[in-house]
Amino acid sequence: MAVKRGQGGEGERFREQEWTARHITDRLWTFYRDHSSHRAITRVEFVEHIAYLLFLKMEEERSSRAGRFATPTIAPMGTWQRLTDRTGDTLHTELTRVMQILGAPLGEESAGRTTTGGFGPDNSPLETARVLFRDAKPWPVGRMAELSQLIVDEIGPYTWTQVPQAELGSAFAALLSDCREDFLANKETGQILTPPAVLTVVARALDVHPGDTVIDAAGGIGSGLIAAHQVMSVHSERVGPESIAAADLDPRMGRLATMNILLNTGRPFHEAPPVLVADSLKARGVPVARSDRTVRPTVAICNPPFKSTGYVADDKLRSDFWAYGDFPLNFLQHIAITLPTGARAAVFVPDGVLFGNGPAATVRKRLLMNCDVHTLLRLPTGLFHGTNAKSNVLFFTKAVPKPSGEPATRTLWVYDHRTHIHHTDTGNPVTEDDFADFLAAYGRADALGDREKSPRFHPYSAADLLAQQGSSFDLLAGLGPQAKDLGSPRDIATRIADDLNRAQTSFRAVADALG
Incomplete structure (x- = not known):
């Protein structure tokens, strides 16, 4: 039985099976507010430590099960008990040691690793831990009393593997969402949190199903893959771990996405990691790779960093690119070039990709020629926290260039979900229901030719687009000019x-x- 904290009277008890996401997040944020130094530990650093501790605690619980239900331990034997017993400098030293062992690069596991499973350096159970603990560091040694209290009072007493998966996954995703101000503080990296409702709509439009393999070349915190997995799960309760894979250059994003995906999908800790810390743009011919093998995707969902400054073009890096541009443009063509024929894609792009000259114009033309670019969804402003970014989603299917020289695209349909529409993540958050008309207009993926024109949905001939200078995609749907959205x-x-x-x-x- 677990003590119910932050709700009801003192001593009220209930089982972990009855926990809700709201109860978990309220309790953890109450601890952060009441027992931690906000100047020394940011919200995102606090959530990172929740990820470390939950991984170690749940892994210890699973390895302690009786008989054939037990799984080999990934961390050194007795890790959790040592963390529970230590305080101050000794806790900092022990947690640092564990992080170095589990986060060590391939072949550099320290001596002294003792597991019940005897995993070698090439085994996937260690790979997931490597992504989670890569470059990990405990919070300041002077704040170890707070960390010890977090371990002993909030994590240690409970059996986290008994908490309903959906509630625990939702709780961790909510914790990450509550860190949006921390992510915004580093907005120069181009990283922004995409509303899960929008990603679910994208996955539904692409009609992802359990037979698909979905990749994200700029995984962020893993929300795109989680949305795809949830849509797949509507069709079948058995969605294999090989169905999703992502990469991200930032180790912090890699660890947060890894734990987010593990908790939201029920993916075993012993499987190959769902996310690799890697630069997708350096991987010629490979949209995303796993640690065990190259992924052959059928679907790509990607919201790349909207970053154009501080980036030096290097056409020697990717000689297969159509033109070298900024991050959004390079991710768009990376996906279009590396996807296998027949794969479906949805890529978020800023307005500049739709009408920019030079490299952007070249990429748009080649995209029309080599892919069936069938849908452009123009998103409302205000969707992304703390920014007024204007974003769009390009839907396309990888095709084979026609010997006749005709474009693979016949018609590009534009859905205007921006004019007279505004959302914010606080005052007017977007929901799936807001896109009901778009999904109805989009139709079935295998019947795109049956679409009907409407005030917000308008077709444009690929031949006409190619005939225009620059082949601009800065297209409307007939609603008239939009008032400037401040x-x-x-x-x-x-x-x-x-x-x-x-x-x-x-x-x-x-x-x-x-x-």
Whole structure:
């Protein structure tokens, strides 16, 4: 029995099987608010440690099961008990040691690793741990009393493997969503949280099913693969671990996505990792690779970093690219070039990819020629926290170029879900129901020729697009010009504050220069 914390009276008890996602998140954030130093430990660092501790605790629970139900331990034997028993410097030393062992590169597992399974360096059970613990570090040694309390009071007393998978997965995803301000603070990396409802709509439009293998070349926190897995699970309760795979260059994103996917899909900790820390753009001919083998995907869902600054083009890196551009453009063509024939894709792109000149124009033309680019979904502004980014989703199917020289695309249908529509993640969050009309207009993936025109859905001939200079995709659906969307009042106030801060810094520099 577990003590019910943060709800009801003192001492009220109930079983882990009865926990809800709301109960889990409320309890953990209460601990963060009441028992941790916000200056020393950010929210995302706190969630990272929840991931470390849950992995070690659940792995210890599974290895302690009786008989054939037990699984070989991945961490050194007795790890959880040692973490429970230690405090202060000794806890910091022990957790650092465990992180170094589990996060060691291939072939560098430290001496002293003792497991019941005897896994070698090439076994997938160690690979998942490597992704989760790569570059991991405990929070400051001076805050070990807080970490010890988190282990002893909030994680250790409970049997986490008995918590309903759907609730535990939803709780961890909610914890990550609550870190959006931390992610926004690093927005120069181009990483933004995509609303899960939008990703579910994309997966439904692509009609993913248990026979598919879905990849994400810029995995982020894994939300795209989780949405695809959930849509697959509607058709079948048995969706294999080989059905999803992703890569991300950032080790932090790799670990958060790994735990997010493990908890939301029920994927065994002993399977090959669902996410690799890798640069997809360097992998010529391979959309995404697993640690055990190359993935041959049937579906790609990708929202790449919307980053164009600080990036140096290197056409020697990918001689197969049609043109070298910024991150969104390069991810778009990476997916279009490396997908096998017949694979379906949905790639998020900013407005600049739709109408930019130079490399963007080249990629649009080659995309029309080599793929069936059948749908463009123009998304409302305000979807992405703290930004007024204008985003779109390009849906296409990889095709074989026609010997006649005709484009593989016949008609590009544009659905305008932007004009007169605005959402924010706080005031007016987007839901799947908001896209009901889009899904109805999109229709079945095998019957795209049966679509009907509407005020928000308009077809454009590929031949006409190619005949225009630049082959612009900056297309409307007949609703007329859109009033300039300045964003929510909070967005406007935030931009004004940022502008004032920058002005203050500039004037201070001028004053200092004048002595």
